[in-house]
Amino acid sequence: GAVVSQHPSRVICKSGTSVKIECRSLDFQATTMFWYRQFPKQSLMLMATSNEGSKATYEQGVEKDKFLINHASLTLSTLTVTSAHPEDSSFYICSARVRASGSYEQYFGPGTRLTVT
């Protein structure tokens, strides 16, 4: 199956700093990537849909100026959490969509555990 990598896997940062998370599709090109966040024992909440070469589409309630998404190439999307605060501490997961057998499959990266102190 398709492989999606994410870096870093864990990051601890101080309140007020910015953190960049990278998501790469390793053996395929992904025109669309998704960014999710997940709080403990909660499901994945879609933050934004990232399309290569265009602006990301954010879900309602997600601040686009705080969560900057860039999808500059078919294999790389980045999420930058700007001016991070402790409430931004969460598990951030990216996924890439692949067209297969007349529909779409999604493959997830391993996730990034962000802790803001």
Add this chain to the structure above:
Amino acid sequence: GQNIDQPTEMTATEGAIVQINCTYQTSGFNGLFWYQQHAGEAPTFLSYNVLDGLEEKGRFSSFLSRSKGYSYLLLKELQMKDSASYLCAVFKGGSYIPTFGRGTSLIVHP
């Protein structure tokens, strides 16, 4: 929008069979997924259903009834490693953007 409902938690015995149900309401339907997620890890793909009926893959099977807005994931010959959260997801409102349910935490005990 859509609502996706699945039980919060289930327990079962090693070697047994368990069925995890998922009901959904959506303005458009393009398919339903099941994912497995172990604690602290990303979800892994289990199945995809777009037509009514049962899809079997080894110990795991997934069923869909579009008219009832209902799916289930059937796990046979349960193993301890099957203890995980199982997420039901549907494509959002006629698009190909998946929206996830809260997940069902399955605990398999000896």
